[in-house]
Amino acid sequence: QQQVKQSPQSLIVQKGGISIINCAYENTAFDYFPWYQQFPGKGPALLIAIRPDVSEKKEGRFTISFNKSAKQFSLHIMDSQPGDSATYFCAARKVQKLVFGQGTRLTINP
């Protein structure tokens, strides 16, 4: 049962462009929604996170938009840079357990 669905699987963006990754969830018991960034051979690192009582959160070039009624949330990366090339995972938490999406491989072309 895929509780968190993530799209697209891969994404190519030109340097300076906006990268957008989308996630949808099913379980309304989820209470925390983080995004993780993972480089090859490394563990996931927290990028930004949001709680369901907030519709948007911005940290630097990274923004999460959250739509509770639609059970969807998205990550926007502004002014995308080659160093942002990595795999991104959305996740949702229920009672300390994180459920991850399938991941999006993001490539920023210089």
Place this chain on the structure above:
Amino acid sequence: GAGVSQTPSNKVTEKGKYVELRCDPISGHTALYWYRQSLGQGPEFLIYFQGTGAADDSGLPNDRFFAVRPEGSVSTLKIQRTERGDSAVYLCASSLANTDTQYFGPGTRLTVL
């Protein structure tokens, strides 16, 4: 400060063998988690410790998998009678009690031949 560390970084074993994977959490973190990441997939939850006790082991796939955290710090994930399907990266994470952020280690890549 030091992050979550995991040893070994790579482990190659033969089908049917027993393996142990170790996780050293960030100092002072009372919560510890194990996840498994198959190639091209997101991490999947295995087990969560609060202190020494397993608070949730619902993600362990079968009774060949077992984890311990005897002193509330270091944890060991134990896999008996390994199968080729157990090949994956095993990730450990830790967090402070009652906080949101889980900090992940670099993982142990397990290959079962």
